[in-house]
Amino acid sequence: CDFGAMTPTLKQCYEFLNLTSRSFAAVIQALDGELRDAVCIFYLVLRALDTVEDDMTIPIPVKVPMLKSFYKNLWDPNWNYTESNDKDRIVLENFPSISQEFRNLAEIYREVISDICQKMGDGMTIFLERKVDTMEEWDEYCHYVAGLVGIGLAQLFSASGQEDAIIGEDTSLANKLGLFLQKTNIIRDYLEDWNDKRIFWPRATWSKYASDLGDFALPENQEKAVQCLNDLITNTLELLPSAVLFMSRLKTQSIFNFVAIPQVMAIATLERCYNNPKVFSGVVKIRKGEAVRIMMGSTSLEKVKAIIRHFTLQIIERIPDTDPNASKTRAVCQKVLEVT
Ligand SMILES: O=C(O)CO[C@@H](C(=O)O)[C@@H](OCCCCCc1ccc2ccccc2c1)C(=O)NCCCCCc1ccc2ccccc2c1
Numbered sequence: 001c002d003f004g005a006m007t008p009t010l011k012q013c014y015e016f017l018n019l020t021s022r023s024f025a026a027v028i029q030a031l032d033g034e035l036r037d038a039v040c041i042f043y044l045v046l047r048a049l050d051t052v053e054d055d056m057t058i059p060i061p062v063k064v065p066m067l068k069s070f071y072k073n074l075w076d077p078n079w080n081y082t083e084s085n086d087k088d089r090i091v092l093e094n095f096p097s098i099s100q101e102f103r104n105l106a107e108i109y110r111e112v113i114s115d116i117c118q119k120m121g122d123g124m125t126i127f128l129e130r131k132v133d134t135m136e137e138w139d140e141y142c143h144y145v146a147g148l149v150g151i152g153l154a155q156l157f158s159a160s161g162q163e164d165a166i167i168g169e170d171t172s173l174a175n176k177l178g179l180f181l182q183k184t185n186i187i188r189d190y191l192e193d194w195n196d197k198r199i200f201w202p203r204a205t206w207s208k209y210a211s212d213l214g215d216f217a218l219p220e221n222q223e224k225a226v227q228c229l230n231d232l233i234t235n236t237l238e239l240l241p242s243a244v245l246f247m248s249r250l251k252t253q254s255i256f257n258f259v260a261i262p263q264v265m266a267i268a269t270l271e272r273c274y275n276n277p278k279v280f281s282g283v284v285k286i287r288k289g290e291a292v293r294i295m296m297g298s299t300s301l302e303k304v305k306a307i308i309r310h311f312t313l314q315i316i317e318r319i320p321d322t323d324p325n326a327s328k329t330r331a332v333c334q335k336v337l338e339v340t
């Protein structure tokens with residue numbers, strides 16, 4: 001970006017972006033024109049909101065009003081929060097710089113960012129005390145924390161004029177982009193979340209394989225743990241055809257890359273996690289070198305389809321005949337192969 005033409009506070013915002021997001025900073029900064037600043041601020045505002053949600057030291061009676069009213073802070077030049085211990089507390093401590101740049105955005109971008117922030121804050125409060133039980137509630141939670149991001153981004157793409165109106169209007173499709181990324185993160189982060197006493201795996205699924213979610217961390221339950229893992233991965237793979245359809249409608253290269261790269265990194269992560277007991281003893285991450293190769297190869301729909309097909313075939317090859325969901329996983333993978 002042209003740091004020269006930026007206000008000092010906007011420059012600061014890009015520093016916060018690079019400090020708080022390994023996976024999104026690069027692709028956000030590669031966006032063009034006004035959209036780049038709008039998405040950068042959108043990220044920082046929602047990361048600040050999420051840092052309140054994630055901070056387990058804030059008592060629920062304090063956290064609920066904080067989340068519900070968070071969007072109002074966008075219009076309060078002095079609001080910040082200095083009590084957080086979270087890794088991303090920098091965005092709460094320096095919120096005045098972020099809200100200042102929010103107020104400098106065009107009205108069309110401010111409306112989307114404020115609306116999504118209010119809906120996400122409300123949605124987060126629903127799940128502060130209620131755990132994710134049914135698969136519908138899993139979709140509902142992921143809608144609030146990630147589906148809404150996809151919906152907001154699609155609206156920003158159309159508002160910028162760089163994409164057609166249909167992109168921002170088809171909220172069901174945009175929602176699924178976020179669900180795919182969030183469900184992949186939840187599946188990958190089982191142990192990290194369990195150690196933080198956070199439960200995002202839906203009870204409807206894990207209760208088929210164990211009486212307590214913590215059982216999966218015990219080596220003697222490894223087979224049941226992996227069967228539950230494969231069950232959730234199968235549910236998540238069902239979202240891939242919608243992601244391919246969304247990407248097929250994009251006409252701006254920088255927006256295509258911005259949407260495609262996180263989706264392709266997620267399918268690579270799912271493939272790495274499939275039938276992999278290491279998910280229950282550590283965090284399964286894609287190596288930097290492989291990540292760079294994947295990003296370089298995600299610049300056209302045909303290349304992205306080829307990469308998705310590659311990882312889908314890798315999963316098919318590793319489906320254990322004894323896995324309770326084997327035939328369902330094969331069917332879901334077959335559907336992905338049909339659209340790639
Ligand atoms: O605390 C952490 O480090 C992880 O927190 C997770 C959690 O607490 O569950 C969780 O926090 C969710 C609430 C805050 C969402 C913040 C966000 C993330 C990415 C963005 C990308 C571009 C623009 C705005 C964005 C906003 C988290 O970060 N999960 C990662 C997956 C969420 C992806 C959101 C998303 C959805 C659709 C997308 C479509 C295209 C490109 C990027 C997309 C990004």
Ligand SMILES: [Mg+2]
Nearest residue numbers: 050051053054
């Ligand atoms: Mg978080």
Ligand SMILES: [Mg+2]
Nearest residue numbers: 050053054145
């Ligand atoms: Mg969170």
